[in-house]
Amino acid sequence: MNKEHLKKKLSTLSLSMFRKDFFGIYHGSISAKTESSRFIVNIKDAVFDALDGESMIELSYTKDYRWKVASMDADIHYSIYSQISDAKFICFSMPPFTTAYSLEHDVIKPQDYFGYMELGEIPVFHPKQFEDWYHRAKSEIAYYLQSNKTDIIVIKGYGVYIYNRDLNEMAKKLAILEKSCRILMLDNSDNDYNFD
Numbered sequence: 001m002n003k004e005h006l007k008k009k010l011s012t013l014s015l016s017m018f019r020k021d022f023f024g025i026y027h028g029s030i031s032a033k034t035e036s037s038r039f040i041v042n043i044k045d046a047v048f049d050a051l052d053g054e055s056m057i058e059l060s061y062t063k064d065y066r067w068k069v070a071s072m073d074a075d076i077h078y079s080i081y082s083q084i085s086d087a088k089f090i091c092f093s094m095p096p097f098t099t100a101y102s103l104e105h106d107v108i109k110p111q112d113y114f115g116y117m118e119l120g121e122i123p124v125f126h127p128k129q130f131e132d133w134y135h136r137a138k139s140e141i142a143y144y145l146q147s148n149k150t151d152i153i154v155i156k157g158y159g160v161y162i163y164n165r166d167l168n169e170m171a172k173k174l175a176i177l178e179k180s181c182r183i184l185m186l187d188n189s190d191n192d193y194n195f196d
Contacts, residue, residue: 006032007040007053013171014042014051022093022174023048028159029073029092032167033081037061042071072134079142080163086151087163089170094159097182102156108181115180118173123148126156133158152177 010030017023017030028048031041038060042048046055057070061082067074077090101108108122125144127133141161144153152162152173160177164170 003034003040003058004053006034007056009167010040010042010056011051013167014048017091017093017171017174018048020095020175020178022095022178024094025049027094029071029077029090031071031074031077031081031090033088034058039077039081041074041077043069044071046071075138076141076161079138080145080161083142083146084163086165088165089167090161090163091170091174092159092161093174095174095178095181097185098154098178099157099159101181101185102154102158108154108177108184110180110184111187112180112183114176115183118176119152119180122150122152122154122177124154124156127158130157 010032014023014030017028022028025047029042031039033039038058040056040058042051043055043057057066059066059070059074059078061078071077073092076092080087080090098108102124106124108119108124110116110119127136127140141153145151145161145163151164152160154160154177160174162170162174164173
């Protein structure tokens with residue numbers, strides 16, 4: 001797949017995810033591996049509802065000046081790509097229901113059909129203190145994904161990292177997770193009220 005077509009696909013997905021509130025105006029990251037030691041990722045100041053070729057940059061595993069304008073999550077994407085060969089696409093997002101659900105729960109247990117069948121139970125990773133999280137994240141996220149043989153990590157109060165070999169499958173799985181967490185939260189809210 002040529003790089004311009006790849007950027008267009010990332011842009012289309014980014015807009016959809018922005019509309020669903022998975023990305024903030026400057027919050028989130030999305031990338032695609034282009035070669036064995038290169039990947040495309042959004043830049044720091046990317047606006048996700050208008051991601052275009054100028055909003056993405058190709059990085060080499062060998063750090064150079066381009067890394068300074070790349071997303072602050074680029075180190076985490078690099079760590080995942082360099083350690084997990086199945087990772088062809090990576091996304092970091094903060095879907096609101098999943099992130100909110102992670103604040104009060106240690107495990108996500110979908111009760112809806114698609115969540116149950118596609119995801120099963122997903123443990124919530126606790127980053128402990130937030131003060132040094134970004135220094136630890138690049139090693140801890142890749143280690144967690146690799147050691148738990150999973151392609152998704154829900155991080156308490158932070159968001160979700162997900163990777164896949166297929167861009168559409170990655171988006172589908174993230175959407176199912178968010179819908180499942182929304183259903184869980186709506187179900188819990190009903191239990192908090194007495195309508196007698």
